[in-house]
Structure formats: C-alpha cells, structure tokens
Amino acid sequence: MANSTSAITCTWKDEVVCEDCRLRWRLGCRFDPADFWFFIWNQIPSLVMACLGLVLVGSMVGTWWPLIGFVVLCVVLWGLGVETRVLCSHCPYWTEDSKILHCWALTGSPKIWRYRPGPMSGLEKATLVIFFTSLVVLPLAAEGYGIWAVARELPRFGLYGLLGLIGVTVGTVLAFFQFAVIIQRDFCQRCVNFSCPLNRVPRWMRDEYLRRNPVMRRAWEASGYRLSDPQA
Known part of the structure; x- marks a missing residue:
C-alpha cells in the first residue's frame, strides 16, 4: 500500500478547503459515488456487447481465441493492476488513507502501488493506449471476421445467422461509441488525473x-x- 496520506492533496481534505476555490463545481476533485455508478452503468453495455459478439463468433465459426484474448486483456488490465499502476497511482484520488481506491472509475481496486504525484511517463501512456485500443479493436475485428466467415458459408448458417451477427456487431460499435461520448463529455473534461492521454481539463x-x-x-x-x- 502507498505511504501517502489524505493530506497530500486537497481532494481528501475537509471540504472547508473548497470554499474559496474557483474550481469548485467545475473540477471533479471530490469523490461522489453517483459518478462511479454512472460510469459503471455506461461501461457495462460495451463490455456485454463485446463479449456477446465474441461468443457468437466462437460458437458459429469455431474461432475462440479472440474471446480468450479479450478476457486475458481484462484480467491483466484490471485484475493484475496494470491500469492502477500506470494511470491511477498518479491520481489525487490515490492519496486517500485507505487500502481501497475510491474514484469515479475503479472504486474497489486494491491500492498496491505507491503514490506517484508526477505526470505519467511516455511508456505508461503508451501502455494504457495499447490496452484500451486492444479492448476495442479485438472484438470489432473478430466480429468483422465472423461476418465474413459466415457470409462465405451462408447456406450453412442462413441469412438470419448472418443478420444476427451483423446486428450484434453494429450494437458493439454503438455501445463503444456511446461509452466514448459519455466519458469525454462527463468525465475527461473534469478529471484530476491530468496526464491521462484522454484528459481534456x-x-x-x-x-x-x-x-x-x-x-x-x-x-x-x-x-x-x-x-x-x-x-x-
């Protein structure tokens, strides 16, 4: 656990310090559980649609490695703490006196890294971009391949099978697009993790x-x- 205390940043100090701050109500520098649940409920559709598409591709075409790869990416990024290391450990929310992170994106994650008050390095940014891009490109590419493979053997799968996979792929694209719009509009323009590649403060x-x-x-x-x- 990090050696930091809540006094390192004003994010976890008593709200009396906010009274004379012109950033109050503009910057997302105070934890609000409502923000976390809003983020989660807007993230779930993209993950569900991606997994659904990958399962369909696997069951129809017999290509299961994209689903396995997607699950591995999620486990490494979130389960093994890659995102918390390269991104979250630079965030003011990390300075709370708690072994568990509380923020609008990854509340509940264990704080196993020390706090790093400086900006992200180029390598950390590249790592994050690669992971985030892979989580989007992998399912969409697999679903695109599935459409092509099913279309080649249309008599076997039938028109409804092809249209079903196309529908799921369109749904995946829309879910990812919706999530991207939400985080850019409601989070990235006021997030205190300033060196994140997506930050727009x-x-x-x-x-x-x-x-x-x-x-x-x-x-x-x-x-x-x-x-x-x-x-x-």
Whole structure:
C-alpha cells in the first residue's frame, strides 16, 4: 500500500478547503459515488456487447481465441493492476488513507502501488493506449471476421445467422461509441488525473489545482512542466 496520506492533496481534505476555490463545481476533485455508478452503468453495455459478439463468433465459426484474448486483456488490465499502476497511482484520488481506491472509475481496486504525484511517463501512456485500443479493436475485428466467415458459408448458417451477427456487431460499435461520448463529455473534461492521454481539463484549471497542491506541483515541475500565468 502507498505511504501517502489524505493530506497530500486537497481532494481528501475537509471540504472547508473548497470554499474559496474557483474550481469548485467545475473540477471533479471530490469523490461522489453517483459518478462511479454512472460510469459503471455506461461501461457495462460495451463490455456485454463485446463479449456477446465474441461468443457468437466462437460458437458459429469455431474461432475462440479472440474471446480468450479479450478476457486475458481484462484480467491483466484490471485484475493484475496494470491500469492502477500506470494511470491511477498518479491520481489525487490515490492519496486517500485507505487500502481501497475510491474514484469515479475503479472504486474497489486494491491500492498496491505507491503514490506517484508526477505526470505519467511516455511508456505508461503508451501502455494504457495499447490496452484500451486492444479492448476495442479485438472484438470489432473478430466480429468483422465472423461476418465474413459466415457470409462465405451462408447456406450453412442462413441469412438470419448472418443478420444476427451483423446486428450484434453494429450494437458493439454503438455501445463503444456511446461509452466514448459519455466519458469525454462527463468525465475527461473534469478529471484530476491530468496526464491521462484522454484528459481534456483546460490548462488553467489544471494549473490552479497544482498551485493548491504543492506535492503534485513540485513533481510536475521536476518533470519539466511549467505552470501558466495565473492572471492569463
């Protein structure tokens, strides 16, 4: 477990520190369980549709390795803590005095890594992008292959079999698109994990938060980051 305490960032301090903060109600710097459940319920459709499509491809075409690969990716990313290591351990939410993470995305994850107040490294960003991209591309590519394979043997599977797989594939695309829109609109524009490749928080808000959190500010400036003019 990390050696950090809740006092390292204002995210876990008493809310009285928020009274004079101009980021209040703009930045998602305080944990709200409603945000977590909103995120989860919007993530579930994409995972369900991806798994459904991969199961259909496996049962119809006999190609099961994409489903196995998808499950392995999920286990490595979430079960073995790759995402919490490369992404979450840089986040202010990680500084809570708890062995369990509480945030809008991965509440319940064990905090097995130490807190890293600086920004993500290039390798960490690349690792995260590869995993996230693979979770989208693998099921869609497998479903596309399944459509092609079923179409080649249409007399065997029938038109309804082909249309069913096409429908699931379209559903998977829409579910991924819906999830991407939700996280960009409702989370990434106010998330305090500023160095995440998906983060869209305006620079002035990021710099204002760093000014209020000296440990993070020193780590970011040590990495070469320079704060903007507070009057700009």
